[in-house]
Amino acid sequence: MPNRSTQPTVATVPLLLQEWSPLNDLRPDEVTLGSARRVMWVCSVCSRHWQAMVSNRHYRGSGCPSCAQAARRRPRSDLSALQVAPRLAAEWVPELNPGIDLTWYAPHSKTLVVWRCPDCGHQWTSRIATRVAKHTGCPRCTAAARRGRRRGRRR
Ligand SMILES: [Zn+2]
Ligand SMILES: [Zn+2]
16 A cells, blocks of 8 residues: 555545545545645535535535525425424524524424523523424423422412
């Protein structure tokens, strides 16, 4: 093997190898995965070219910026989390989630956001998907309701 370095190269990672642009001067087996070199990539989904550091792609999982932007703009399913679970609107507080909007996210989104209970004012952090799929509510009110039920108290 003519490989001078013991470090794994781009050629050992199928996804990176597939997206390696022919415009690069170097071959994928000449660049290690930890390299800070900026090279050209071709998106396997939208075929656009972009430039990114090799180590960012491998260790940080960065991908095609065009596809990432498109995914941010529209949820993968047609319905947003808010359409599927309109009750979440009452617990959504824009000031607690600056720069984002609940209508941007799909019901299965793993984005962590802050919620506020309209009944007791408690704030908690939970993923959108968890709230939509598990019908979880305010943890404080849920715990209080559970305690009340156990003791059989009416009020
Ligand atoms: Zn793309
Ligand atoms: Zn509550």
